[in-house]
Amino acid sequence: MDAFIIILTGSLVAVSCALLGSFLVLRKMAMIGDAISHSVLPGIVIAFLVVGSIDSIWMIIGAGMIGVLSTFLIEFFHQKGRLQTDASIGVTFTWLFALGVILVTYYAGNAHIDQDCILHGEIAYVPIDLMYDADGNAIGPKAVIILSFVLGLIILFITVFYKELFITTFDPDFSNAIGISSSKWHYALMGLVSLTTVASFESVGAILVVALLIAPAASAYLITRNLKWMLALSSLFGIASSFFGYWLSYLLDGSIAGAMVTISGAIFGVCYFVIVLRK
Amino acid sequence: METLIEFFSFEYPNIKYVVFGTILLSISSAVVGCFTFIKKKSLVGDVVSHAVLPGICISFLASGSKDPFLLIIGAFISGWVSILVMDAIIRNTKIKEDAATGLSLSVFFGIGILLMTYIQHSGNAAQSGLDTFLFGKAAALIGIDLLAFSIIAIVVLIVVFLFYKEFKLISFDPQFAKVIGLPIRKLEFILTSITVLAVVTGIQAVGVVLMAAMLITPAAAARFWTNKLHKMLIISSIFGAFSGISGAFISYSTPSMPTGPWMVMVLSIIALFSFFFAPSRGILVNSWNRFKIQRQLLEENLLKTFFRIGENSNDYFQDIEAGDLRLARNFSSAQLSRGLKMLSSNGYITKSGSAWTLSKEGHDKGKRITRLHRLWELYLTKYLRIAPDHVHEDADTIEHVITPELERRLEQLLDYPTSDPHQSAIPSR
Numbered sequence: 001m002d003a004f005i006i007i008l009t010g011s012l013v014a015v016s017c018a019l020l021g022s023f024l025v026l027r028k029m030a031m032i033g034d035a036i037s038h039s040v041l042p043g044i045v046i047a048f049l050v051v052g053s054i055d056s057i058w059m060i061i062g063a064g065m066i067g068v069l070s071t072f073l074i075e076f077f078h079q080k081g082r083l084q085t086d087a088s089i090g091v092t093f094t095w096l097f098a099l100g101v102i103l104v105t106y107y108a109g110n111a112h113i114d115q116d117c118i119l120h121g122e123i124a125y126v127p128i129d130l131m132y133d134a135d136g137n138a139i140g141p142k143a144v145i146i147l148s149f150v151l152g153l154i155i156l157f158i159t160v161f162y163k164e165l166f167i168t169t170f171d172p173d174f175s176n177a178i179g180i181s182s183s184k185w186h187y188a189l190m191g192l193v194s195l196t197t198v199a200s201f202e203s204v205g206a207i208l209v210v211a212l213l214i215a216p217a218a219s220a221y222l223i224t225r226n227l228k229w230m231l232a233l234s235s236l237f238g239i240a241s242s243f244f245g246y247w248l249s250y251l252l253d254g255s256i257a258g259a260m261v262t263i264s265g266a267i268f269g270v271c272y273f274v275i276v277l278r279k
Numbered sequence: 280m281e282t283l284i285e286f287f288s289f290e291y292p293n294i295k296y297v298v299f300g301t302i303l304l305s306i307s308s309a310v311v312g313c314f315t316f317i318k319k320k321s322l323v324g325d326v327v328s329h330a331v332l333p334g335i336c337i338s339f340l341a342s343g344s345k346d347p348f349l350l351i352i353g354a355f356i357s358g359w360v361s362i363l364v365m366d367a368i369i370r371n372t373k374i375k376e377d378a379a380t381g382l383s384l385s386v387f388f389g390i391g392i393l394l395m396t397y398i399q400h401s402g403n404a405a406q407s408g409l410d411t412f413l414f415g416k417a418a419a420l421i422g423i424d425l426l427a428f429s430i431i432a433i434v435v436l437i438v439v440f441l442f443y444k445e446f447k448l449i450s451f452d453p454q455f456a457k458v459i460g461l462p463i464r465k466l467e468f469i470l471t472s473i474t475v476l477a478v479v480t481g482i483q484a485v486g487v488v489l490m491a492a493m494l495i496t497p498a499a500a501a502r503f504w505t506n507k508l509h510k511m512l513i514i515s516s517i518f519g520a521f522s523g524i525s526g527a528f529i530s531y532s533t534p535s536m537p538t539g540p541w542m543v544m545v546l547s548i549i550a551l552f553s554f555f556f557a558p559s560r561g562i563l564v565n566s567w568n569r570f571k572i573q574r575q576l577l578e579e580n581l582l583k584t585f586f587r588i589g590e591n592s593n594d595y596f597q598d599i600e601a602g603d604l605r606l607a608r609n610f611s612s613a614q615l616s617r618g619l620k621m622l623s624s625n626g627y628i629t630k631s632g633s634a635w636t637l638s639k640e641g642h643d644k645g646k647r648i649t650r651l652h653r654l655w656e657l658y659l660t661k662y663l664r665i666a667p668d669h670v671h672e673d674a675d676t677i678e679h680v681i682t683p684e685l686e687r688r689l690e691q692l693l694d695y696p697t698s699d700p701h702q703s704a705i706p707s708r
Contacts, residue, residue: 024378025374025375025378028376028377028378029377030377030378030380030381031322031377031380031381033381034325034381034384034385038488077554080562080565081503081554081560081561081562081565082560082565083499083502083554084319086319086320086321086322086495087316087321087498087499087502088499089322090321090324090325090491090492090494090495090496090499091492091495091496091499091550094488094491094492094495094496094543094547095496095543095544095547095551097488097489097543098489098492098539098540098541098543098544098547099544101489101537101539101540102536102541105536105537105540106535106536207329207385207388207488208385208388208389208392210384210385211382211385211388211389213381214378214381214382214385215382215385215386218374218378218382221373221378222372222373222374248393249393252393252397253396253397253400253401254393254394254395254397255393255395257389257392258389258390258391258392258393258394258395260389261385261386261389261390261392262386262389262390262393264386265382265386265389265390268382272368275371275372276371279371
């Protein structure tokens with residue numbers, strides 16, 4: 001049962017990330033995703049300090065705001081300061097991440113969060129951390145409920161606004177010309193990415209989320225030219241990473257999140273060699 | 280204050296070592312960071328710093344010891360491999376640089392985390408302390424570790440010193456470097472190798488994740504203060520060294536404070552300060568200049584419009600309504616009210632009822648702009664053979680920046696003309 005819940009949690013994280021990651025990869029913004037996932041740390045730590053854990057959607061949104069703020073900052077330094085994008089990303093996210101680490105260390109006693117948790121989360125605790133309804137009956141593991149909600153939101157967003165996302169991704173000039181603001185959709189997407197990184201934080205940590213955003217999407221991007229197929233395949237790869245990752249970590253007695261990422265890297269490796277050899 | 284004196288008197292040899300070590304590490308990464316910055320490959324440092332983790336774990340697993348030289352070799356190899364993987368993905372597939380960077384970074388790191396947790400759970404007693412690589416521990420820089428990392432930092436600095444000219448060339452203009460026969464591939468190999476080395480040494484102090492900042496942030500901050508590479512190297516080293524001392528001091532005075540993140544914090548504050556307040560390149564100076572230019576453009580465009588309306592009816596000092604100005608040229612209402620207020624306070628126009636009248640100064644200035652506009656139009660048609668209906672836009676931009684000297688040259692070149700390509704008179708001076 002525990003194994004099932006852990007794999008389920010991992011899959012929820014991986015599918016959410018894969019769906020959003022597909023758009024990030026196509027929009028050439030993978031590193032912005034990386035920056036967001038590091039930058040949300042101070043927001044998460046403050047949320048932890050205030051309430052003790054991240055278990056309401058409002059906390060997630062609050063902490064996620066810092067992620068969107070970081071994309072604003074990157075854009076601001078790039079445009080107003082004429083700082084090249086790579087440096088703008090590098091300066092912004094390390095700064096916010098350092099702030100987060102300082103907060104964690106300083107308040108180490110008060111918050112249920114430590115440095116290891118930042119790096120790779122602790123998905124193994126998910127089955128014990130239950131959510132209760134008003135009468136005190138357990139509904140289910142907290143992380144599963146929150147992540148299902150986030151995944152539902154992402155699927156809803158992509159299905160309802162598929163056309164807008166499609167057009168702003170592939171031809172932003174055209175979309176601007178016909179009155180669909182590409183920057184508005186850019187920030188909507190960034191908002192969802194921050195939301196997902198915050199929600200996934202306890203399970204996989206701030207950094208390994210990046211791998212789940214990029215690796216399945218990049219693997220799918222290699223083998224298909226169709227966006228719908230890419231979304232489906234990357235989700236599938238995400239679920240596979242979660243499933244095999246769990247067993248790999250069981251085998252090695254190591255971090256589950258680390259193992260999930262290792263598997264997603266291996267999937268990419270297979271796709272890469274298939275493509276390169278067929279050339 | 281007392282702690283400050285205590286700290287800088289270096290009473291405890293330990294402090295001396297830690298300060299010495301962090302300064303050396305900061306400087307070597309700041310110097311190397313300048314080159315990756317100029318090559319616009321700052322995030323390569325981020326990739327390498329994450330990617331050294333599996334190398335450290337594997338060399339520990341293979342040797343069973345924490346001998347710094349063995350760990351460094353492992354870290355060096357896996358750092359290099361991550362760069363090769365990234366390049367191979369970019370070269371062989373349609374995946375772009377950003378995704379290849381993020382992919383290589385996060386997957387290597389994930390493997391590293393898996394291996395590290397595997398080592399931790401394996402019950403090997405020798406492993407304790409291996410996780411200092413994750414967040415760094417400058418205070419642990421003592422004995423053989425300090426020696427090992429200092430040697431590498433010094434090697435990095437010496438290599439940069441020896442190959443300064445070559446590195447400068449391949450960073451700014453690799454094409455040119457190739458043409459004049461420099462061994463590009465070898466130089467790139469050396470530059471990448473010292474980047475990896477700088478990262479490997481730096482993570483001991485600040486850790487895997489924040490190492491990127493030690494490379495990127497000093498260079499980015501220094502770039503705002505100078506246009507010269509050698510000055511940039513010096514300034515970024517100073518920033519790096521300062522952050523090293525501050526980080527060491529903060530964690531000395533408040534032992535619960537981590538050195539690495541504070542070093543990055545100090546660096547980031549320096550960088551943010553530079554972004555906003557640096558002279559000539561800073562955001563504030565820039566915005567102020569842009570504001571001034573926009574004001575000048577608006578002022579001159581308005582006066583030109585006044586002048587042209589006067590020209591059409593041959594009465595330069597008539598009353599002109601704001602609506603007439605908008606008919607003649609597309610001003611927004613906000614621009615118009617702001618611009619007219621500005622002009623009247625400068626004495627170029629005077630208000631009479633709801634209308635405005637040009638003053639003598641305003642007339643002269645409007646005339647000069649119109650004159651420059653038409654001179655330039657004529658120059659474009661005559662010397663660049665551009666069709667007369669295509670020259671207006673260009674003249675509209677350049678009329679604001681032509682100096683009196685240039686004006687005289689144009690006149691001379693065009694043989695003191697009296698009318699422009701559209702047969703409008705060019706007003707005399």
